[in-house]
Amino acid sequence: xxxxxxxxxxxxxxxxxxxxxxxxxxxxxxxxxxxxxxxxxxxxxxxxxxxxxxxxxxxxxxxxxxxxxxxxxxxxxxxxxxxxxxxxxxxxxxxxxxxxxxxxxxxxxxxxxxxxxxxxxxxxxxxxxxxxxxxxxxxxxxxxxxxxxxxxxxxxxxxxxxxxxxxxxxxxxxxxxxxxxxxxxxxxxxxxxxxxxxxxxxxxxxxxxxxxxxxxxxxxxxxxxxxxxxxxxxxxxxxxxxxxxx
Amino acid sequence: xxxxxxxxxxxxxxxxxxxxxxxxxxxxxxxxxxxxxxxxxxxxxxxxxxxxxxxxxxxxxxxxxxxxxxxxxxxxxxxxxxxxxxxxxxxxxxxxxxxxxxxxxxxxxxxxxxxxxxxxxxxxxxxxxxxxxxxxxxxxxxxxxxxxxxxxxxxxxxxxxxxxxxxxxxxxxxxxxxxxxxxxxxxxxxxxxxxxxxxxxxxxxxxxxxxxxxxxxxxxxxxxxxxxxxxxxxxxxxxxxxxxxxxxxxxxxxxxxxxxxxxxxxxxxxxxxxxxxxxxxxxxxxxxxxxxxxxxxxxxxxxxxxxxxxxxxxxxxxx
Ligand SMILES: Cc1cc2nc3c(=O)[nH]c(=O)nc-3n(C[C@H](O)[C@H](O)[C@H](O)COP(=O)(O)OP(=O)(O)OC[C@H]3O[C@@H](n4cnc5c(N)ncnc54)[C@H](O)[C@@H]3O)c2cc1C
Ligand SMILES: Nc1ncnc2c1ncn2[C@@H]1O[C@H](COP(=O)(O)O)[C@@H](O)[C@H]1O
Numbered sequence: 001x002x003x004x005x006x007x008x009x010x011x012x013x014x015x016x017x018x019x020x021x022x023x024x025x026x027x028x029x030x031x032x033x034x035x036x037x038x039x040x041x042x043x044x045x046x047x048x049x050x051x052x053x054x055x056x057x058x059x060x061x062x063x064x065x066x067x068x069x070x071x072x073x074x075x076x077x078x079x080x081x082x083x084x085x086x087x088x089x090x091x092x093x094x095x096x097x098x099x100x101x102x103x104x105x106x107x108x109x110x111x112x113x114x115x116x117x118x119x120x121x122x123x124x125x126x127x128x129x130x131x132x133x134x135x136x137x138x139x140x141x142x143x144x145x146x147x148x149x150x151x152x153x154x155x156x157x158x159x160x161x162x163x164x165x166x167x168x169x170x171x172x173x174x175x176x177x178x179x180x181x182x183x184x185x186x187x188x189x190x191x192x193x194x195x196x197x198x199x200x201x202x203x204x205x206x207x208x209x210x211x212x213x214x215x216x217x218x219x220x221x222x223x224x225x226x227x228x229x230x231x232x233x234x235x236x237x238x239x240x241x242x243x244x245x246x
Numbered sequence: 247x248x249x250x251x252x253x254x255x256x257x258x259x260x261x262x263x264x265x266x267x268x269x270x271x272x273x274x275x276x277x278x279x280x281x282x283x284x285x286x287x288x289x290x291x292x293x294x295x296x297x298x299x300x301x302x303x304x305x306x307x308x309x310x311x312x313x314x315x316x317x318x319x320x321x322x323x324x325x326x327x328x329x330x331x332x333x334x335x336x337x338x339x340x341x342x343x344x345x346x347x348x349x350x351x352x353x354x355x356x357x358x359x360x361x362x363x364x365x366x367x368x369x370x371x372x373x374x375x376x377x378x379x380x381x382x383x384x385x386x387x388x389x390x391x392x393x394x395x396x397x398x399x400x401x402x403x404x405x406x407x408x409x410x411x412x413x414x415x416x417x418x419x420x421x422x423x424x425x426x427x428x429x430x431x432x433x434x435x436x437x438x439x440x441x442x443x444x445x446x447x448x449x450x451x452x453x454x455x456x457x458x459x460x461x462x463x464x465x466x467x468x469x470x471x472x473x474x475x476x477x478x479x480x481x482x483x484x485x486x487x488x489x490x491x492x493x494x495x496x497x498x499x500x501x502x503x504x505x506x507x508x509x510x511x512x513x514x515x516x517x518x519x520x521x522x523x524x525x526x527x528x529x530x531x532x533x534x535x536x537x538x539x540x541x542x543x544x545x546x547x548x549x550x551x552x553x554x555x556x557x558x559x560x561x562x563x564x565x
Contacts, residue, residue: 128348160439229545
């Protein structure tokens, strides 16, 4: 099985969020970046498990600048066979998806894995876009997958429950919690990663159709109103009369 | 023209469909055009979408569309948009809406914004706001392409009745064959799914064990709320996974989020900080959750939760 895992780089969860240049840019100073957890913990690991069982190869792909190579090396350390970085600033989802699709069309993968969403932009967009550009089925938010020959049985999250779908390769899927268990790279993996191929390729032409014009921080929360634990009638009164939520 | 896809799971509209039509209507007003609603598969009483501002309702009634396949649905929606001459498409930010958003954007070569939280403005460019960094900031996107696709975040705006029922017209669109076979659907019946819930009662490790959840369920029943939990609670199997709220679980946006025995770690807050009102019950006055709360009760949840339940029952009986 020839498998592709798309990985993105995001600020680590506890990073302080601030903006510069008239609130048009995310301020990266002092921010630590990580591989997007959905990509690393679930998409990549499930792809590796499939390869370990049925053979084949796992390629990881990132659309981004040279600074992303550290994140890509981590993916290689966890076990991917090789990596491709498409050298471009990822400013919009459709731009990124067009880069991924161009690469995937050329290579012809059996499955393309993505994460459920990036934890910075929370878009959940790229997966559907890649699937459409490739003309393939898209199973989003997969929490479990069994593969039998060319047929995959995938459990995916829907409102208030799950759905089990059957689909033949090739297809695109996005990974949610449950699809696999996180793997920590070991020393040997880290050493081997240094010698694994990381190919840098030029971007294909595409324009950014939707871009961030400006950022703002949410209005500051006013201080918490503490209620006497003996007096829950008061809390109910406030929820009804002041907050008007019940 | 603005086209709104109004989802009708099992043939019925949910509140999110009315929100989407209201949003589409307002977007159409901003653009000086009209809003058309689209239904796929079974959709009972589709004419009612007119009440929320749809100038007309078009439908593709093919029963094959009762099963969701993003590939099939996106093709049908894009063709219907062409048929009615729409360049702006609105979908709900639901599990199917999220899959459709990307597909439609790619298919129509459209700029897109995911989980829009406010009506667009069109004053020196078409701009839409959405939450980013798990609710820790807001970004305003500008879409520069002629075609535009938006998904609307749940509970971001309330449905508004501005008109009356309208006629439903069938549009003729070819429905491609699906390459995905749905084998089984398992949903919890009777409760509002978390992403759509307006009232949520959530609990964490402070509960000590799954056997104690009765007081949380009682409180949820009194309120008509959906239950949720923190991640370790789902990971240890005290509660089902679909209740797990936070950065790696479900993101909720209710009017009221009550959290009992949850410390308020940043990863938990990421999934709940868009709630309108947050009530925190914790015995530790230093728990970080109090900083994100509107109302706080410092006390033992095993006393406070039943007491709150009694107070609510009294309130419900009198109102
Ligand atoms: C990358 C990453 C992603 C994560 N994603 C998520 C996520 O999506 N969602 C999530 O929830 N967590 C997530 N976590 C875990 C998160 O960091 C916290 O560990 C978790 O939220 C803590 O759960 P808790 O508040 O239930 O438990 P604890 O932190 O143990 O807190 C229990 C609280 O209960 C209080 N308490 C105890 N007894 C009582 C009592 N009798 N009455 C009242 N209060 C009492 C205590 O004072 C304490 O504040 C993630 C962590 C990482 C590293
Ligand atoms: N710059 C990128 N390079 C490679 N993959 C990406 C990139 N951005 C997003 N992805 C993939 O798309 C998924 C969904 O991202 P998003 O649509 O931004 O929420 C991520 O989990 C990644 O798998």
